[in-house]
Amino acid sequence: MKVLFIGGTGLISEAVSKLTVEKGHELYLLNRGNRESFVPEGTKVITGDIRDPRSASAALEGRQxxxxxxxxxxxxxxxxxxxxxxxxxxxxxVFISSASAYQKPPEHYIITEDSTPLENRYWQYSRDKIACERLLMEERERSGFPVTIxxxxxxxxxTMIPAALNSWLxxxxxxxxxxxxxxxxxxxxxxxxxxxxxxxxxxxGFVGLLGREEAIGEAYHITSDEVLTWNQIYEAIGEAAGAKPKLVHISSAFLISHDPDxxxxxxGDKAVTSVFDNRKIKGLVPEFEATVPFREGIKRTVAxxxxxPECCTEDEEWNNRMDAIIAAHAAGFKN
Structure with missing residues (x-):
């Protein structure tokens, strides 16, 4: 197939780009050309800015x-x-939404695409994704626009060490x-x-959806079936780092009171138990199976x-903010 990714060099998409090429598809990336080291061999890059309609239209002129x-x-x-x-x-x-669009907290901890409502009163990012989904589905009903979510x-x-609290940059x-x-x-x-x-x-799972007529008008989440507690997640990060982490447990309410962001x-996401039922994606893409347990995956990341070493940078502002919250929490217990 002839496939266009808008972006295609980010944390999630760079792995999808590699597999798309490996599967023999003709892959084009439309982006500003700022992350060339994450472009897989065999990919064709179209330089353009999707946020500039004239730039994007000119870059894609005559292409299907x-x-x-x-x-x-x-x-x-x-x-x-x-x-x-x-x-x-x-x-x-294909529109990339977010599993954070699902109801928070959900009525049932096991999340399915067709029974868990889309509702998030805590996170504007998620509400924006929900609004995008609804607009696209309305366009699907109105004009037949061939959307998959x-x-x-x-x-x-x-390139990402995942934790509920970490420096993004x-x-x-x-x-x-x-x-x-x-x-x-x-x-x-x-x-x-x-x-x-x-x-x-x-x-x-994602590449298996591409070009599938059955996926038009449908939404899918794609996740591992491995379920972990956050304590297990942080302990696995520590194990990969070769250090026994000193975990300090602080309520979400206290954390938010000191940092509303x-x-x-x-x-709106990580404080709420979330277990995903992947039967829908497996029904359409039966070869999909998550095979990288977190303890193994995070070791790869640390390695x-x-x-x-140029990426092993520390965020002192974030460190100071964490230290201040921990100190305030400890002082509250003393008082």
Whole structure:
């Protein structure tokens, strides 16, 4: 197939790009050309800015694709522009939504695509994704726009050390804290359940959806079937780092009271037990199976960082913020 990825070099998409090429598809990436080292061999890069309609239209003039995937659409404005740009130009348009769009907290801890409502009053990011989904489904009903929706949950790979609380720009920070014996915050008592998915596992399910007529008008989440507590997740990170982590358990409410920006990522996502039923994606893509357990995947990630010392940077502002919250929490107990 002839496939276009808008983006295609990010944390999740770079693994999907590699597998798409390995499967023999003709892959094009439309992006600004800022992450050339993450472009797999055999991929054709189209330089353009999807946020600039003139730039994108000029870059894609005269081109048709079997599949278009937008990895970086976050708002209805982005989706409307895509509808206009790709109407009649592709047989399938895949929108990357988010599993955080599901109801928080859910009525049932096991999440399915067709019975768990889309509702998140804690995180604007998720509400924007929900609005995008609804707009696309309305367009599907109105004009037949060939949309498929995919909802990743917490997906990681070589360049991301996944934790509920870590520096986004400097993810090595949490490993550095553990190795230095500095305390690491875990929200709540660490017993809520969560799912971590390696990007190579996600890619297997995702590539299996491409070009599938049965997937048009449908939504799928693609996650591992391994269910872990947050305590187990942090202990696995520590094991990969070669350090016994000093875990400090602090309620989400206390964390948010000291840093309101944490509300979306905690109450709107990671503080809520989430276990995903993957029968829908497996029914269409029976070869999909997540085979990378978190303890193995996170060891690969730490090894990648150690092989790229220029990426082993620490976020001192984040470190100071964590230290301040821990100190405030300890002072509250003393009082």
């Amino acid at each position: 694709f079997d599949v278009v995937v937008d990895w970086i659409a976050f708002t209805q404005e982005h989706v409307r522009a895509d509808i206009e740009l790709f109407r009649g130009r592709t047989k399938q348009y 995919v909802r990743p949950s917490f997906t990681y790979g070589d 400097h993810p090595w920070s949490i490993v550095a804290r553990m190795r230095k014996g500095r305390p690491v915050i875990v929200h709540g008592d660490g017993s809520s359940l969560w799912t971590m998915t390696h990007n190579t596992d996600f890619a297997k 944490l509300e979306g990522g905690l109450l 990648w960082f150690e092989a790229h």
